[in-house]
Amino acid sequence: MIEDQLSAVFDLVEVRGLVSGGFAVHGPWVSRAEIEGIKFFAVVSGRARLSTDGAGPVALGPGDVAVLNGRTWLRAEGGTGDGPPREVVPDADFATLPPPGSAGAARDVVIGGHVDLDPAGHALLSQALPPLAHVRGSGVAATNLRGTLHRLSVEVTGNRVGTAFAVRQHGQLLLLEVLRAYIEQTTDEAAGDPAGPPAGWLRLLADDRLRPAVGLMHADPARAWGLTELSRAAAMSRTSFAQRFRAVAGIPPVAYLNRWRMLLARRALRHQDVRVGALAAELGYASESAFSTAFKREVGVSPLRYRTRVRA
DSSP states (O other): OHHHHHHHHHHHHTOEEEEEEEEEEOSSEEEEEEOOSEEEEEEEESOEEEEETTEEEEEEOTTOEEEEESOSEEEEEEOOSSSSOEEOOOBTTOTTOOOTTOTTOOSEEEEEEEEEOOHHHHHHHHHHSOSEEEEOTTSGGGHHHHHHHHHHHHHHHHOOTTHHHHHHHHHHHHHHHHHHHHHHHHHHHHTTOSSOSOSSHHHHHTOTTTHHHHHHHHHOTTSOOOHHHHHHHTTSOHHHHHHHHHHHHSSOHHHHHHHHHHHHHHHHHHHOOOOHHHHHHHTTOSSHHHHHHHHHHHHSSOHHHHHHHHHO
16 A cells, blocks of 8 residues: 555654644735755645745645755745735744634635755655645545644644643654655556656655565565566566656666665664674675675765764
């Protein structure tokens, strides 16, 4: 299942969606910010127009989420009426947000946040997302996304016991639903477009033809999977499979398998006291030295140095 493979990647890179603030406003408004990393900008109600360096502008409606990848600034504006736009700064405590549906509810309500990842996860996600991804809340695939966004807005405005914990959980679920909706949304876009969305693991998980082969590699990463077995699982010829895999994932199947092994190795070194030799054998390497060489080539440091650094 696509969700199972996505969950496996989430677990490996320890991805977290963190809600950082929001605002509610009547009339014309504009909001500017300097940003870095991977950010998301969600419209709970109303409409907004968002621009960022090298991408946009994009019109956002109720339930829409914009994901900004590796950008340095954003500018959002919205509202109608006379007079100059009001400069709005997101409220980290959400104190200015009225409860959804209340009499004083503002026309435009926005919630923002960012994605927290380890370096391996940042490389994976930043490669798989465009500079500005527009996830539409109006589509069938985004039903759960709209529900999660509504529950999050209720929680941040409710001032109930345990709100901080609940917001953290809803932030995580919001990120999951954003990526689910993005995967399903771009599946149709990729079908009729040779370029499609950026090549990477998100696009790979969305590919029905390749998913069985990816499932085999994820389930048994120590096995020396060859093109014959993988292409048979995908019901394709070796040549067609290899070409499609590279076009969708951005790398050949063997390189993807090696990268998956390295993600598993990083998690083990972060959280377990397993010996490097035993880890090498568990991941299918013939020797500890072969594993260490592959790990240093991928990560930049030896397994032992990596363990020491991340635990410090």
